[in-house]
Amino acid sequence: MSTSSPHRLTSSSIRFDHALSPEHRGSLLTLAHEANFAAGTRLFNQGGHAGRFWVLRSGTVGMDVHVPGRQAAVVETVGSGELVGWSWLFRPYTWHFGAETTTPVRTDEFDAAAVRELMDADPALASAMWQWVGQVLAHRLISAEIRLLDLYAPHGSGSHI
Numbered sequence: 001m002s003t004s005s006p007h008r009l010t011s012s013s014i015r016f017d018h019a020l021s022p023e024h025r026g027s028l029l030t031l032a033h034e035a036n037f038a039a040g041t042r043l044f045n046q047g048g049h050a051g052r053f054w055v056l057r058s059g060t061v062g063m064d065v066h067v068p069g070r071q072a073a074v075v076e077t078v079g080s081g082e083l084v085g086w087s088w089l090f091r092p093y094t095w096h097f098g099a100e101t102t103t104p105v106r107t108d109e110f111d112a113a114a115v116r117e118l119m120d121a122d123p124a125l126a127s128a129m130w131q132w133v134g135q136v137l138a139h140r141l142i143s144a145e146i147r148l149l150d151l152y153a154p155h156g157s158g159s160h161i
Helices: 022-029 112-121 123-152
Strands: 033-037 042-044 052-058 061-065 073-078 098-101 105-111
Touching: 022 112, 022 123, 052 112, 061 123, 073 123, 105 112, 112 123
Parallel strands: none
Antiparallel strands: 033 105, 042 098, 052 105, 061 073, 061 098
16 A cells, blocks of 8 residues: 555544543643644654653644655654654653654643653553554554655555555
């Protein structure tokens, strides 16, 4: 399967409002603060420290990967209700992708350490968060693979993804 728009693969099940119960969303949102960014703002770079994450209220963010000798390749565009950043949950808390706003965005921003502490204190929330972030992670890796094959595989190579 090949597509020029990995975003269309996004399933509603990875959206914040569908992935977590109202109780769990409420617990998390007690730790959130609103953060707004102009189009073209670099949120983080691949390899940097993952100390925060965002849930988009509006706008879009391009998730990208470093490609040596080339411009970073956008592997997915995420929008309203979606998670920006999952590396904050996995040691050593280093970004695996980069992210840049493609439009002005409004977000709920979370301090990763505070969320991990909340998860430690609430096993049900922790389970829900691990499941949600795991679904997002799986989706992002598939999208990245598809997009990179679209960009760099020889034409007609017969990829069966």
